[in-house]
Amino acid sequence: MDQRRCRTLLPLEKRGIMSDFLAKANSGVLYLVAIGVVVFILAQCLFFMVRAYREGLRIGMEKKTMWTAITSSSIFSVVPSIGILLGVIALSGSLGVPLPWIRLTVVGALHYEVMAADIAVKAAGLPALAAEYMTPQVFVTAAFAMTMGIIWGIVFILLAYKQYQKKLKKSTSKDNRWGNILFLSMFIGMTSAYVGSAFADVRRGDFTSLIVVIVSGISMYLFTVVIKKFEQKWLENFSLAFSMIIGMTAAVLIG
Amino acid sequence: MLKKSYDDTIHFYGRLWMIAALIIMFGVPTIIALYFRTWPDWKSLAIGVGSLSLMNLPGGIIEVITYSPMLGTGGTYLAFVTGNLSNLKIPCAMNANDITGTKFGTKENEVISTLSVGASTIVTTLVIVIGVVCMVPLTPILQAPVLQPAFDNVVPALFGALGAKYFLQSPKLAVAPLAFMILLCFLVPSVSSQISILIFAAAAVSIVVGRILYQKGKV
Numbered sequence: 001m002d003q004r005r006c007r008t009l010l011p012l013e014k015r016g017i018m019s020d021f022l023a024k025a026n027s028g029v030l031y032l033v034a035i036g037v038v039v040f041i042l043a044q045c046l047f048f049m050v051r052a053y054r055e056g057l058r059i060g061m062e063k064k065t066m067w068t069a070i071t072s073s074s075i076f077s078v079v080p081s082i083g084i085l086l087g088v089i090a091l092s093g094s095l096g097v098p099l100p101w102i103r104l105t106v107v108g109a110l111h112y113e114v115m116a117a118d119i120a121v122k123a124a125g126l127p128a129l130a131a132e133y134m135t136p137q138v139f140v141t142a143a144f145a146m147t148m149g150i151i152w153g154i155v156f157i158l159l160a161y162k163q164y165q166k167k168l169k170k171s172t173s174k175d176n177r178w179g180n181i182l183f184l185s186m187f188i189g190m191t192s193a194y195v196g197s198a199f200a201d202v203r204r205g206d207f208t209s210l211i212v213v214i215v216s217g218i219s220m221y222l223f224t225v226v227i228k229k230f231e232q233k234w235l236e237n238f239s240l241a242f243s244m245i246i247g248m249t250a251a252v253l254i255g
Numbered sequence: 256m257l258k259k260s261y262d263d264t265i266h267f268y269g270r271l272w273m274i275a276a277l278i279i280m281f282g283v284p285t286i287i288a289l290y291f292r293t294w295p296d297w298k299s300l301a302i303g304v305g306s307l308s309l310m311n312l313p314g315g316i317i318e319v320i321t322y323s324p325m326l327g328t329g330g331t332y333l334a335f336v337t338g339n340l341s342n343l344k345i346p347c348a349m350n351a352n353d354i355t356g357t358k359f360g361t362k363e364n365e366v367i368s369t370l371s372v373g374a375s376t377i378v379t380t381l382v383i384v385i386g387v388v389c390m391v392p393l394t395p396i397l398q399a400p401v402l403q404p405a406f407d408n409v410v411p412a413l414f415g416a417l418g419a420k421y422f423l424q425s426p427k428l429a430v431a432p433l434a435f436m437i438l439l440c441f442l443v444p445s446v447s448s449q450i451s452i453l454i455f456a457a458a459a460v461s462i463v464v465g466r467i468l469y470q471k472g473k474v
Binding site: 024027029030033034036037038040041042044045046047048049051052053055056059061065066068069070071072073074076077078079080081082083084085086088089092097099101102104105106107108109112116119120123124125136137138139140141142143144145147148149150151152153154155156157158160161162164165168169172173176177178179180181182183184185186187188189190191192193194195196197198199200201202203204208209210212213214215216217218219220221224236237239240243244245247248249251252254255 | 273274275279292296325335336378386436461
């Protein structure tokens, strides 16, 4: 939804105009900063993955199992990542490429960044999020606001996550079956919230997201049946990504 | 005893990386400010950060409470630095745990979640890098009007598929939160813009129902 909103703010023809501001927002220095952030994130991933992998070997897990997790997660992540890339492209018209790139690489979330940039520039008195209105000061203000508005999760983790986890472990370690049900309930709750929100669009007269939910749901069900009945275990790695693509194709077909 | 030591190390390094991430996060706008030779307009910054924090302060706390058990320790430290939690990292970790058949709360689960979140982050980072490098040829394709409905519906496609999998796996657990969310979103469509809070409410209903069913021996 936010993506759609952003696109309406940034008509295609406007992106071709390279204002002075955009030239500066797209300068080599900012690209270098973005590359630095990318290197930091990749280093952090590798650091934790290597530790997890070693721990896995130590507790006797099979290498194959761990590589299955890595490959299936990589395959699954491609399609949602293209969605995130679109966020960078959508915001690049008004903020240049490096800032949205950085923001969507560290803590950012697609739905948050578009909204954050919009709120920040409007607080600075601009009529809309668009390069033609942008001044260096508004850009700097937006960069700070987008960063500061989203740090709360990190702050809370630093202050309280370890203690919270200890409490949670205490309550679930006594009773492992309840622990399983608890985590499953959380995930089912989360999924219900997203499925339910498709009905908010229905109320607004837009049936597309509900149809996509149903089509990708049916596809997933059929994949599950095929995997079980015909013992096509390899398909497990692809079933989620394929179901999503089928659901998204339905959205294209109904326009 | 040994498990504790792995967990403790991860907490230690996790915090270090998070502090580093905070420094980098604030370093970026500071460098931008120095480069543009201007400081933010403090008043609009306060308004902007205030209104964003109004949503994200409770949202951030709620997200840690709801998401961290699903991500494991290493996965939590990684995912909260890299973002895109509910729309990518959590489904990804759940899927990986499901495929490899690990159980919640176990050491194996912890390992798989961390590997999954790490792999997912690397892919996202690389997809964006490729996208930025190839932005000129890629933009017209990705922004072709005919493809827009597809990319506007990545999230419904993801949760439709996950819903089919998990709702059918545990229908008793799913009925109440799903019915509650459908009804709530249909009656008050504006709630869908506050997805973190909506997720928290749905998870709360789901946990309460789960507990009752569990105590009655029905799940």
